[in-house]
Amino acid sequence: MTKIADLRTKTADQLQDQLLDLKKEQFNLRFQKATGQFEKTHRVSEIRKDIARIKTLLTAQKAGGKVA
Numbered sequence: 001m002t003k004i005a006d007l008r009t010k011t012a013d014q015l016q017d018q019l020l021d022l023k024k025e026q027f028n029l030r031f032q033k034a035t036g037q038f039e040k041t042h043r044v045s046e047i048r049k050d051i052a053r054i055k056t057l058l059t060a061q062k063a064g065g066k067v068a
Contacts, residue, residue, distance in 0.1 A: 007057055019054045022047050 007015065026047045032038045 004053055004057075007053060012058060012061055015054050015058055019051060019058075022051050022054070026051070 007018075010018070026044070029038070029040070029044055029047070
């Protein structure tokens with residue numbers, strides 16, 4: 001799980017890279033679930049929340065504001 005304070009210190013490019021990595025991991029977990037090799041069920045919700053955090057920060061950076 002990624003802390004929001006850690007994400008705030010990153011640049012927009014770093015956030016985009018991390019977002020891409022998380023989406024790949026999310027895809028792999030979905031693929032594992034479909035093939036019956038699914039073990040880390042808790043990781044699905046963690047990834048979903050991390051993606052939301054990153055998207056929120058990217059939107060705030062584009063708007064020029066800060067998220068508390």
